[in-house]
Amino acid sequence: MPPVGFEPTIPAGEQPQFQDLDRAAIGTVTTTATTTTTLLLLLILLLLQLLLLLLLLLLLLQLLLTITNQFLTYLRRQFNSTGQPATQEAQNIQNCQTPIYKHRC
Numbered sequence: 001m002p003p004v005g006f007e008p009t010i011p012a013g014e015q016p017q018f019q020d021l022d023r024a025a026i027g028t029v030t031t032t033a034t035t036t037t038t039l040l041l042l043l044i045l046l047l048l049q050l051l052l053l054l055l056l057l058l059l060l061l062q063l064l065l066t067i068t069n070q071f072l073t074y075l076r077r078q079f080n081s082t083g084q085p086a087t088q089e090a091q092n093i094q095n096c097q098t099p100i101y102k103h104r105c
Contacts, residue, residue, distance in 0.1 A: 078087055
């Protein structure tokens with residue numbers, strides 16, 4: 001029986017390699033393939049976010065154009081080609097007769 005506190009020396013080549021097995025068991029092994037896959041997935045997610053942002057901007061632009069077009073259509077109905085009011089409401093606006101426009105005159 002060896003003395004207490006004595007540990008036999010094992011040559012490095014014969015020592016079991018538990019560290020790699022432990023890492024593999026808990027999922028901390030990083031390889032070039034997993035790093036590349038992770039980076040590729042992050043890039044795809046970034047591109048999807050940019051695509052969604054672009055889509056949102058296009059929808060906002062379409063909304064702005066629709067509102068502008070409706071406003072221009074309203075103005076065309078209110079004023080004739082000579083710039084004179086075509087309706088009584090337009091006449092009231094031009095003459096500051098409508099309460100909401102009085103502060104502008």
